Amino acid sequence: MTRFLTSAALVLALAAPAMAETLQFKVLGQPVATGKILNELEKPFFENFAAETGLDATAAFSPVDTTGIKDPEGLRIAKGGLFDIVSLRFSPISRDAPVALGLDLVGQNADYAAAKKSTELFLPEVEKVFAEQFDTKLLGVWPFGPQILFCKPEIKSLADVKGLKVRVFDQSMANFIASLGGTAVPLPFSETQQALQRGIVDCALTGPSSANAAGWPEVTTTELPLGFTVAFNGYGMNMKRWNALSADQQEKMQAAFTRLTDKIWARSEELYTEALRCNAGQTPCALKSYNLKIVEPTESDLAAVKDALKNISFPAWKEICDQATPGCSDAWMSTIGADRGF
Template sequence: MSRQIRFPLRNLMAAAGAVAALAMASSGQAQTTYKVIGQPAATGMVQKNYERPFFENFAERTGLNINADYKPVDQLGIKDTEQLRVMKAGLFDIVSLRVSQNSRDEPTLLGLDLVGAAPDYATARKIYDAYLPVVDERLQKQFNVKMLGAWPFGPQILFCKKPVASLADLKGLKVRTYDQNLAKFMESVGASPVPLSFTEVHQALSLGVVDCAITGPSSANSSGWPEVTTHQYALGVQMAMNGYGISLKRWKELSTEEQQKLQAAFTKLTDDIWKYSEELTADAMACNAGKDSCELGKKYHLIDSPLQEADRAVLTEAVSKISVPTWAEICDRANKDCSANWKATAGKVLGIE
């Protein structure tokens, strides 16, 4: 009578692990882990439903033998204005780059998102397609970072704790801003710009440090801004662009085939977010105002101030009169070809020379 031989489970698991390790070693494909800076968790659904799952399943999504150690920037103890610096120092391998917030370190970035330049998603996409190669070249040269794609949170609108139904109502009010271009525009309509990071805004509104703040409807919903405001005004001053960059060192370690796989994965991710962002914006506007069409966010009861056509005209005029000249002066000091490169690409989309 034959006897059945039993092995302890831990021995079987150890043997399986050893076989897998030997197979990986023999194929010359030892697994790599990339350190990744993500979007702030507080920004909401794009981070939660698209970005985080992509990096948590990085090997599967890219088809590469690479894992990702993903951490949102607000959980790392790093300011979102310092992302390019820590990338240049070699501390991380991939960054979910906040464009406006890092434009002080590299003004070229802001050409993706000048105030008033992109009043809708279609225009924003044309600017992005035209201008991203310029940004990529500049970041490679200055920060050893290669851009793999970019996407928008969506139209950045006003949330106020005082009645605001037009730009004229901002006169004398303190408004949270996040880049120099936006601050200059707010000054032009009589408001006092107050630079604050996203995570500081809820408390600043609650305490009266600012009267209004600017962000996307979905981000405002996810972070509870409607709890401390009363009005939303849907004049989209910017699109809040964000980009994915990889350290040039890591990029050059990959074969041509691996680079193509990685690029294809990020292109799909960013294309998916472009579409999702537009859906989120429409839903969040409804949710913030407590409308029945709200499906994805939390219902609040903000007063939804109708968009004034006169304000749309003011914003359009600001592109050539305020946004481009203000930004070009700063950017050309850092990069002498900055505004010329923008006018040859994004500027052509908008008819600005």
């Protein structure tokens, strides 16, 4: 009887399906200073990863500025597998992958509608390059919103940037500032508030909600609501981890990130208009209220940014992108360039 029971138990054990192991992912997120988008959407998504994805999975989430990792290293981190999922900031990572800037050259995206069109047209090229050159599956993109100018000295138009030092975050922006007679100063977002306070830079570019969260209005006087770019971000997964998922798991994962990025697009647009008001002490306001002066863009300001795409940002980017990825500018011209009448 003992031998019989033992044999029966063994047969049942062999016949039973193996228990699936819980999927575990290490996630590198946005900087803490980015505020609402991080706290309301990105962080809760990863903290409730199983419910959000419908997978038996957990995510260990770390904001990038708590790790010692710098923003420009995002694609390298994803490719190397140090983190399985990385919240990629496209301007900094464009040093490794210039194709990322093709979504958001200066003068290309004045508003959310233009930004959405850019992703529809050029995102497939970015996805292909990330996969082939960086072993990274791009799961979705979203914009922080129009990147506008904050200045410590009072300015009345873009013409007043001449002679000033301006914090920028990519080469496309640096070229445009130089065309205005300003001095472009590349600085990480986390260092910019102190740089403004100490006079290392006179002006800086970011979105109104990011500036609000990071306290830039405490050390500036003026905001110029003229969108130079929209500052795209995205979520990349190490390709080996992606390929290790079953087809069903991949479908659920992709669907979850599509829902997340759709929510961020909508929230980003809400935050943009609200933060503009709050930075100027206007109501209604659910963010921190400041007292900046809003300087409305002049017709020449609007024209300068619009013309920058054809005359400054695309020509400079074209050579750099083609060196890194042959055919890059041709892909842009046949999609976004054709759409913009180039």
